[in-house]
Amino acid sequence: MNLEGLEMIAVLIVIVLFVKLLEQFGLIEAGLEDSVEDEMEMATVRHRPEALELLEAQSKFTKKELQILYRGFKNECPSGVVNEETFKEIYSQFFPQGDSTTYAHFLFNAFDTDHNGSVSFEDFVMGLSILLRGTVQEKLNWAFNLYDINKDGYITKEEMLDIMKAIYDMMGKCTYPVLKEDAPSRQHVETFFQKMDKNKDGVVTIDEFIESCQKDENIMRSMQLFENVI
Amino acid sequence: MAAGVATWLPFARAAAVGWLPLAQQPLPAAPQGCEARSDEVLVVNVSGRRFQTWKNTLDRYPDTLLGSSEKEFFFDPDSGEYFFDRDPDLFRHVLNFYRTGRLHCPRQECIQAFDEELAFYGIVPELIGDCCLEEYRDRKKENAERLAEDEEAELGGPGGAGADWALPPGSPFRQRLWRAFENPHTSTMALVFYYVTGFFIAVSVIANVVETIPCAAGGRAGWREEPCGDRFPLAFFCMDTACVLIFTGEYLLRLFAAPSRGRFLRSVMSLIDAVAILPYYIGLFVPKNDDLSGAFVTLRVFRVFRIFKFSRHSQGLRILGYTLKSCASELGFLLFSLTMAIIIFATVMFYAEKGTSKTNFTSIPAAFWYTIVTMTTLGYGDMVPSTIAGKIFGSICSLSGVLVIALPVPVIVSNFSRIYHQNQRADKRRAQQKVRLARIRMAKSGTTTAFLQYKRNRGLEDQDGAERPALSTRSSSAFEQQHHHLLHCLEKTTSHEFTDESTFSEALGVISLGGQTSRSTSVSSQAVIGTSTRASSLISSCCPRQNKQRRAIRLANSTASVSRGSMQELDTLAGHHSPGPQSSRASLNAKTHDTLTLNCDSQDLVAAIISIPTPPANTPDESRPRSPASDRGEGPGRPSSGSSSSSRGALRNSSLGPSYLLHNAVKISSL
Numbered sequence: 001m002n003l004e005g006l007e008m009i010a011v012l013i014v015i016v017l018f019v020k021l022l023e024q025f026g027l028i029e030a031g032l033e034d035s036v037e038d039e040m041e042m043a044t045v046r047h048r049p050e051a052l053e054l055l056e057a058q059s060k061f062t063k064k065e066l067q068i069l070y071r072g073f074k075n076e077c078p079s080g081v082v083n084e085e086t087f088k089e090i091y092s093q094f095f096p097q098g099d100s101t102t103y104a105h106f107l108f109n110a111f112d113t114d115h116n117g118s119v120s121f122e123d124f125v126m127g128l129s130i131l132l133r134g135t136v137q138e139k140l141n142w143a144f145n146l147y148d149i150n151k152d153g154y155i156t157k158e159e160m161l162d163i164m165k166a167i168y169d170m171m172g173k174c175t176y177p178v179l180k181e182d183a184p185s186r187q188h189v190e191t192f193f194q195k196m197d198k199n200k201d202g203v204v205t206i207d208e209f210i211e212s213c214q215k216d217e218n219i220m221r222s223m224q225l226f227e228n229v230i
Numbered sequence: 231m232a233a234g235v236a237t238w239l240p241f242a243r244a245a246a247v248g249w250l251p252l253a254q255q256p257l258p259a260a261p262q263g264c265e266a267r268s269d270e271v272l273v274v275n276v277s278g279r280r281f282q283t284w285k286n287t288l289d290r291y292p293d294t295l296l297g298s299s300e301k302e303f304f305f306d307p308d309s310g311e312y313f314f315d316r317d318p319d320l321f322r323h324v325l326n327f328y329r330t331g332r333l334h335c336p337r338q339e340c341i342q343a344f345d346e347e348l349a350f351y352g353i354v355p356e357l358i359g360d361c362c363l364e365e366y367r368d369r370k371k372e373n374a375e376r377l378a379e380d381e382e383a384e385l386g387g388p389g390g391a392g393a394d395w396a397l398p399p400g401s402p403f404r405q406r407l408w409r410a411f412e413n414p415h416t417s418t419m420a421l422v423f424y425y426v427t428g429f430f431i432a433v434s435v436i437a438n439v440v441e442t443i444p445c446a447a448g449g450r451a452g453w454r455e456e457p458c459g460d461r462f463p464l465a466f467f468c469m470d471t472a473c474v475l476i477f478t479g480e481y482l483l484r485l486f487a488a489p490s491r492g493r494f495l496r497s498v499m500s501l502i503d504a505v506a507i508l509p510y511y512i513g514l515f516v517p518k519n520d521d522l523s524g525a526f527v528t529l530r531v532f533r534v535f536r537i538f539k540f541s542r543h544s545q546g547l548r549i550l551g552y553t554l555k556s557c558a559s560e561l562g563f564l565l566f567s568l569t570m571a572i573i574i575f576a577t578v579m580f581y582a583e584k585g586t587s588k589t590n591f592t593s594i595p596a597a598f599w600y601t602i603v604t605m606t607t608l609g610y611g612d613m614v615p616s617t618i619a620g621k622i623f624g625s626i627c628s629l630s631g632v633l634v635i636a637l638p639v640p641v642i643v644s645n646f647s648r649i650y651h652q653n654q655r656a657d658k659r660r661a662q663q664k665v666r667l668a669r670i671r672m673a674k675s676g677t678t679t680a681f682l683q684y685k686r687n688r689g690l691e692d693q694d695g696a697e698r699p700a701l702s703t704r705s706s707s708a709f710e711q712q713h714h715h716l717l718h719c720l721e722k723t724t725s726h727e728f729t730d731e732s733t734f735s736e737a738l739g740v741i742s743l744g745g746q747t748s749r750s751t752s753v754s755s756q757a758v759i760g761t762s763t764r765a766s767s768l769i770s771s772c773c774p775r776q777n778k779q780r781r782a783i784r785l786a787n788s789t790a791s792v793s794r795g796s797m798q799e800l801d802t803l804a805g806h807h808s809p810g811p812q813s814s815r816a817s818l819n820a821k822t823h824d825t826l827t828l829n830c831d832s833q834d835l836v837a838a839i840i841s842i843p844t845p846p847a848n849t850p851d852e853s854r855p856r857s858p859a860s861d862r863g864e865g866p867g868r869p870s871s872g873s874s875s876s877s878r879g880a881l882r883n884s885s886l887g888p889s890y891l892l893h894n895a896v897k898i899s900s901l
Contacts, residue, residue, distance in 0.1 A: 006582050010622040068269055068286070072237035075329075094242045107245055124241070131244040139247055146248045167249065192252060213251050222250050222257045226243055 047080035049121040059125050060133035066125065073121055081118040084108050098172030106166060110146040136223050140210050154203040160189045273311035274325075279318035280311070287328050294352040296328065320347045332359035341369045379656060407487035427480055428543050434473035434536050441466055474510040477503065477536075499542060506536040549653055553646040560645075564638040568605070571634055575601045575627040582620040589616070600624075605631025681728060684714040 022028045049055065049070070056063055077086065084105065091104040111119045111127045130138050145151070149159045164185040171179060196204045196212045213219045250257070272288065274281045274296070291297040304312045314321070320339060324347065327333040335344060335358055348355055358366050410420035441459035459466050481503045488494035509529040516526065541547040554561070576597035583591040590613040591597050600613040604627050615624045721727050 004585070004619075006578075007617070007619040010582075010619040013626070014622060064269075071284070072286075076237055090238050091242065094239070107248070110248070128241065128244050131247045140251070143248050143251050164252070167252070188252070188254070191254070209251070218253065218256045219250055222253065223247075225250075225257055225260050226247055228260065 047118075047120050049080065055122065055125055058122075059129035061125065061129060069125065069128070070121060073124060081120050082124070083118045087119065095170045095172075097174060098170040100170045102162075102166035103170055106146060106149065106163060109149070110142070132226060136214075136220070137210065139223060140213050141206070144206050144209050154205055155209070156203050157189060157193065160192060160204075161185065164188050164192075274321075275306075275309070275311045275313045276316055276318040276321040277314070279321075281321065281325055283325060283328070290328060290331075291353075296324075296351060298352075300352070316350065317343070317347060320344060324348070324351050324353065327353065327357070333357045333362075334359055335362035335366045337365070341366065341373055345370075376655075380659065404487050405489075407483065408489060411484055411487060423480075424543070427476065428540070430473050430476045431536055431539050431543075433469065434477075435534070437466060437469050437473075438533050438536075470510060473536075474507050477507045477539075481507065499539075502535055502538045502541075505532055506539060509533055545653065549646070549650055553642070553649050556649065557642045557645045560638040560641045564635070567634050567637075571605065571627075571630060572598055572601045575605070575623065575630075578623050579615060579620060579627070582617055582623055583615055586616050586620075590614070601627060604628045606635065607632060678728070680710065681714050681717050684711075685718065685728075688718070 019028065050058075052063060052066060055061075055066055059066070061069070074080070076090075082090075087108045088101050088104040091100045091107065094100075108119065109115075111123050113123055113126065127142075130142050134142070144155070147155045147159060147163050149162060165182070168179060168185045168188075173179070193202075193204070195216075196209055198208050198212070270285050271282050272285050274283065288296045288301075295301060301312055304314055306313050320336070320343065323334055323336055323344075333348075333353065335341075345355065355366070409416055410423070414420045414424035442457045444455040445458040445461045446455075481500070484500070484503075485491060485494060494500055509532045512529055513526055541551060576594050579600060580591050580594045580597045583589045583597075591600065597613075600615075602608075603610050603613075604624060607628060609628075615621050717728065
């Protein structure tokens with residue numbers, strides 16, 4: 001057969017249409033493998049927390065407080081877990097002027113103790129228990145965990161810089177005095193390291209951190225601030 | 231603030247511990263006064279249905295009724311619950327708002343009722359969730375449009391075609407002429423003119439059409455047929471002239487009568503009128519030159535625009551035009567997509583058929599014709615592809631044509647249906663409006679009558695203390711008694727009295743025309759209006775407070791009068807017997823001319839009319855308020871009390887009564 005250019009195109013189009021038609025009828029199944037996976041993803045994740053007594057034993061909240069906490073939590077997240085997107089959204093509602101996504105990311109990692117990408121109610125409760133009812137040591141421990149981004153036990157200058165930048169981002173543009181590019185956070189990091197890094201090796205370990213904080217009066221006093229949040 | 235924020239706030243505050251080691255300045259103290267969260271269950275009783283919820287749930291929105299201390303006003307300490315006397319079905323949605331943070335709009339409830347509930351509970355409608363927001367807005371807009379239409383129809387619509395009430399007699403000729411043009415039903419002359427123009431439009435169009443039919447061939451031309459227009463040129467010319475004369479006259483009259491000439495000249499209808507008559511005049515003044523005859527022929531085409539003049543006569547045509555205008559975007563989309571498809575397929579077909587010899591597809595524009603004919607499934611068959619590729623692409627072309635054309639059609643159809651139904655609704659409403667207004671007027675008059683009767687009862691008790699009239703036992707409710715007492719207090723405050731309509735109009739006639747002529751004018755003017763009104767006004771005006779018997783009978787008949795008045799009024803309206811003013815006057819007067827004989831004979835009439843001036847002389851006001859605009863400054867008629875002004879249309883109608891009457895009275899007295 002001597003098919004010319006256009007005729008070939010025409011025949012091709014016809015063949016393609018024919019194949020699509022067969023697909024519609026289900027006689028040919030193209031892309032079978034993808035569909036099953038898609039189905040699986042559609043199912044929502046559900047998570048049920050531990051029993052109330054267990055949580056009461058593990059955390060420092062009373063039963064009533066846990067009940068109130070869980071009701072609020074379940075109302076917001078019916079599936080029982082908070083993923084990072086939701087976390088960022090929630091946090092951004094509190095800080096509308098600035099960009100709180102970076103800090104929320106760090107915070108999420110601090111709460112997500114088992115690092116499975118979602119914060120369940122237990123994680124939530126444990127975190128809150130430490131922050132609100134824990135000893136000063138535990139709180140400082142938690143803070144250290146927050147700053148230590150890669151969880152290797154040392155806070156380096158880069159990590160601290162990231163954290164500081166994230167915090168300053170939350171302030172936004174309209175501040176007084178005006179926030180210049182990077183200078184305030186850098187300066188802040190320098191101050192922090194001067195205070196905390198005792199042996200001047202460029203990193204802050206957990207012991208250095210706790211020791212320096214315990215010596216600082218301001219920090220100690222402000223630790224009591226958030227006790228009656230719930 | 232969303233519900234979620236309130237729940238997460240403690241968490242955000244707790245997370246602030248992370249800032250503590252970094253703080254350069256000491257952090258402020260925490261706010262006191264946050265007591266330990268003790269959560270309790272509240273019971274909210276809405277018309278008997280009990281809803282229970284946590285206190286925290288309601289506290290999420292502190293600027294609403296349920297979230298603030300305002301709900302304490304509704305607290306019932308005996309039962310320990312909050313009682314609201316509202317709709318329990320709608321409360322369900324309100325409570326769900328607190329629970330989920332999203333306000334949903336119920337689909338089967340009236341949007342107005344829902345709005346009212348939201349207003350009561352202090353919830354802003356903007357909080358409606360996205361899922362229901364679209365529909366809420368649409369329904370609200372529809373409602374608002376309908377209410378606006380209602381109001382417009384009630385007011386008579388300024389210059390609108392819906393107004394059927396007659397202009398006040400003193401309006402200038404120009405206004406009446408415009409009125410006659412816009413609404414042919416107002417007078418017979420207008421109707422006649424309407425039909426005449428319609429007839430001539432039809433004649434003109436038919437003449438244009440018939441002109442071109444080949445008549446039997448004239449003998450001298452052999453077997454050649456010629457069109458009728460050439461065979462009877464004089465006849466057609468005369469007919470054309472007559473039509474054009476009528477159209478020109480109509481156009482000039484409309485131009486003269488238009489309230490705003492500039493706007494009239496720019497309007498579509500006037501443009502059509504102008505285009506319809508211009509070709510004739512141009513043809514008249516241009517000499518029959520061979521060079522210009524081609525242009526002359528073109529001009530004749532424009533004569534067909536006369537058919538658009540029918541749109542003044544046919545509402546359906548207007549609706550069609552309006553639909554097309556409102557669907558302009560869909561039509562534009564259709565046109566655009568069609569053009570794109572035509573160009574694509576024409577190109578493809580041209581190149582597919584290029585190789586064939588003796589092909590019709592000589593160029594791409596030539597292929598346009600084939601594409602259009604195929605896409606619209608006309609298929610004339612004058613251009614047909616012969617190659618295989620051409621045939622394949624041709625079939626794809628026809629299939630896609632069907633799709634592309636079918637897509638925007640439902641949108642246009644739904645638009646047309648919506649506008650058409652709107653029009654139907656407007657017509658129906660106009661018909662029902664009169665009945666509605668009549669009923670409203672009757673209800674108002676009932677109140678007035680009741681009040682006057684209450685006053686007479688009090689008058690009775692004041693004058694003859696011992697004797698209690700037997701017939702004043704028409705037991706009025708506590709509400710009525712208090713209402714009447716209130717009106718009475720107002721009278722005493724302003725030292726003016728409420729009267730009913732007839733007495734007031736009598737007073738008008740008496741005061742402005744002097745005592746002597748008043749008798750004759752009032753009698754004769756009553757004769758003008760009709761015996762029924764005359765009898766009733768005599769009944770109400772005579773026998774004021776002097777004759778107990780007549781009073782008693784009047785009391786008994788006042789109830790009958792109200793119901794009769796309504797019947798009569800509806801009959802009057804249905805039969806289009808009289809314009810507005812008369813029927814409104816009659817509404818208040820008892821038209822019991824059949825059963826009730828004249829209680830007063832002529833003697834009493836004189837005495838009564840002479841005795842009229844005394845009471846109403848100082849109290850020239852009416853129980854019904856009148857809009858000052860319609861009061862043409864004749865006689866004292868400023869109302870001192872303005873109770874309700876809901877149906878302004880009715881009031882305007884009725885308030886025209888006395889002034890209309892006065893006009894007539896003046897005319898008669900000058901005879």
